[in-house]
Amino acid sequence: MPGIHTMFEASTLSDAVTKLLNTFGAVAGFLAILLIVFYAAGRATGKISRPLTILVFLGPAVLLILIGLIIPAARTIWLSTKSDDSTRFLGAKNYTWAFTSDSIHQVLLNTLLWIIVAPIVTTALGLCIALLVDRLKNEAVYKSLIFMPMAISFVGASIIWRFIYETRDSSQPQIGLLSQTVMALGWKHPPNWILSHPLNNFLLMVIMIWVQTGFAMVVLSAAIKAIPAEIIEAAKVDGARGGNLFFRVTVPMIRNTLIVVLTTVMITTLKVFDIVRTMTGGNFGTQILANEMYSQSFVQFNIGRGSALAVILFVAVLPLVGYNIVQLRKERGNR
Template structure:
């Protein structure tokens, strides 16, 4: 079946299935399980009203259980076992406890990946939030601010792999003496007169080259959220600061930022979660070579290249353990903002 037709059929079946489920389940509830008639009519109506919300929640709970809870439990199990292929071709999983975690922590590549992830955590959320806040403030002060916001937000519409390909061309290096199609090397050769550099192979600095891609993408997200927060600041506080003689910098740093600090934290932690799971950019640009390995790429290498499901699952659990506290904190702050 053609992919477009298959997608259309899937949407129709999905929507139709949901409508059919809600319709039939409510009919069954009202007519067969708790019918609103007879001597227990009042009690049945109350019971039906208690059960009805769970009918609507059931598809979401079922999907979360199948696609979220079960994979987590299965990953924990795999991280504590070793996959063994028997002589007859069958596969068994032998319990090995924390041996996979010990093996993972004994590998230099794991610590390289963990160190790089920590560096990403420091740089990317800070720069993305700072640039997003700066863009939100400046675009609100110019007449063509909406156009500027659209241009800044545009990278959010590009997939991580697509953005990686674009920036790989920016960093591209051609042999000396030939025309450079990579913008960075073209500028570098023009001003310095030196030979073009293979930027993605330079240890330490190449990680920052990769981080720029994610900062470029996430700045638009931070700008949109923070721009809405800035617009929500009461004008009276700004006007009072102007009357008291505050300059624009004092208004921005001492009046506006304190009032949107909760939103800044939410944006920061949201980008932090994205950073902890970063995979596509590293995979498409360096594949973890030249000391650019990150945890998600390390997990992929173990699972699908080394076929070591135990260590790969252990790496997945490390990522989940790092993400969970930040996710909980993010939800807590988001709910506090809503009160």
């Protein structure tokens, strides 16, 4: 047995070294090609120099966009018109199924609920915290603590909150913080939080809000500090105070930033998959579009329907991305 164990370790080490050398060789080869191309572009003269320079700088970007975005998107759209095993052409039948199936109606409703509630609460909470923390001493410390969940993956955050929502029979010791808290407040028989529909959907949104609030706080805090002091002073001279100053001066001045934060969190929410997959697997009435796409493609192995849901998700994200780009350009133009 010791001999077999030693041989297994040696084989594993050999495989790891081989993979590392192959990776290093691929990177070195790529860098060598880049050096040769840049050297050729630098040495080129005359009429060929400008087209070659354009090709050198735009070529890799265009190639990566083709390989990483355009070709996969075109292939997904094509697969969305095929049967589950991609052998028969179905036309728009998969899309018809997506918009007429009762089960998918619940999925779309849950997704709509997510992209309305989570971004609005995240942005509002981030704005409130930004206003409060900016008035405290050592604000960097508090901001770091609030921003810290951004460093945790959605899977990691879900595991943390899974322990918080853990529920046991009231006769047993509770290890879930939420159940222990409500029992200490007098609720003797708390429900199983994850099984309680539709409450479970909002409890899952709390995880998203917890992770993203730090992002909203940092961006909005920077926008508030960028408001010229002269404007604030002039508003105070005119009698603006408290809520009047906030809603009539601060909010209009950071309107573009608010919209950018809101749409960015919406995009993240629309694509959220990890939280639902880790917490419930889409069961108990918590299924959303991104997780249903995964389930259709890799659990039920229906590539056609999964691809159709992927296309719907892609089309839903596009307007938000476009609007975000327009707002960012407007903000840069104003500067």
